[in-house]
Structure formats: C-alpha cells, structure tokens
Amino acid sequence: MSLLSNEWFGVSQFLSNSGFVGIFLWGIIENGILPLPVELFVVPFIIITRSNAAVVALFGASGSILGGLLDYYVGVGGLRLFSRFSARMTEGVIRSLKRYEKYGKNGIYVALFVGRLFPLSLKPIFVVAGSARLSRVRFCVIIFVSSLIRYYMAATIGNVFLFLLR
Numbered sequence: 001m002s003l004l005s006n007e008w009f010g011v012s013q014f015l016s017n018s019g020f021v022g023i024f025l026w027g028i029i030e031n032g033i034l035p036l037p038v039e040l041f042v043v044p045f046i047i048i049t050r051s052n053a054a055v056v057a058l059f060g061a062s063g064s065i066l067g068g069l070l071d072y073y074v075g076v077g078g079l080r081l082f083s084r085f086s087a088r089m090t091e092g093v094i095r096s097l098k099r100y101e102k103y104g105k106n107g108i109y110v111a112l113f114v115g116r117l118f119p120l121s122l123k124p125i126f127v128v129a130g131s132a133r134l135s136r137v138r139f140c141v142i143i144f145v146s147s148l149i150r151y152y153m154a155a156t157i158g159n160v161f162l163f164l165l166r
Contacts, residue, residue, distance in 0.1 A: 031071075
C-alpha cells in the first residue's frame with residue numbers, strides 16, 4: 001500500500017475521523033503491526049483537529065503499549081512461532097538476541113527507550129524482550145514513556161505547522 005494511494009487515504013481518513021480512538025489505534029498499528037512513523041498520522045491529525053498535544057500523546061502512548069505487547073508475546077511464544085510470519089524479521093530477532101547476549105537486560109531496556117524515540121522498527125527488540133522474559137511492567141513503562149515523548153514531539157510539530165498556517 002503506497003502512502004499516496006487511495007487505500008492509504010481511506011485508512012488515514014478513517015483514523016482521523018475516529019478522533020482520539022484513531023490515535024490509540026494508530027499506536028497499536030505502528031508499534032505492533034506495521035512499523036509506520038508516528039509523524040505520518042499525528043502531524044496531519046493535529047492540523048485537522050487542533051487537538052491538545054498532551055492528550056494526543058497519552059492516547060498514542062497507550063496504544064503503543066498494546067502494540068508492543070503483541071510483539072512481546074510473540075517472543076514469549078518463541079522464535080519458531082515468529083519465523084512463520086517473516087524470514088526477514090527472524091534475522092532481525094537473531095541479531096537482537098546476539099546483542100542481548102552481549103549487553104544483557106539493561107542493554108535491551110536502553111535499546112527499547114532510545115530506539116522508540118526514532119522512526120525505527122523495534123519489532124525484533126520487542127520479540128527479544130519477550131523471549132528473554134524481561135519484566136512486563138518495566139517493558140510497558142519504558143514503551144509508554146518513550147512513546148509519550150515521541151507522540152508529544154510529533155504533536156508539537158503539528159502545532160508548529162498549525163501556527164505557521166494561520
């Protein structure tokens with residue numbers, strides 16, 4: 001699905017019309033299903049709806065927790081289950097497991113936090129966190145805080161564009 005296609009327009013229109021529920025769904029989608037940048041949806045959402053950046057960040061970060069937990073539980077289910085979905089992602093998981101062996105749990109926590117601040121796919125790291133049985137509470141807190149920062153930054157960019165368009 002191209003970002004300029006009618007299908008993409010329909011999806012983004014549906015999510016925009018859904019309001020904060022759409023932001024929550026976007027958090028689930030971009031963190032657990034399709035690694036699409038937050039900014040693709042949040043900036044236009046802020047411009048169209050003139051929503052509060054903090055509220056948008058809260059809904060997006062909440063959805064991100066559920067999306068991240070999807071991949072976390074794939075890791076709990078094992079690499080064999082994950083390999084059925086994608087060979088390319090399996091390679092990423094194997095690379096992440098090697099890094100986990102080198103840096104340990106703290107390395108995974110740092111990678112989760114820092115990586116979430118950038119438009120990167122963290123699926124392999126989420127799966128490794130699940131397969132290593134890292135604390136779900138810490139995992140959720142790290143995903144929430146880092147997603148909150150990222151969504152807030154995207155919403156602030158939307159507010160800057162909104163100000164410039166006035």
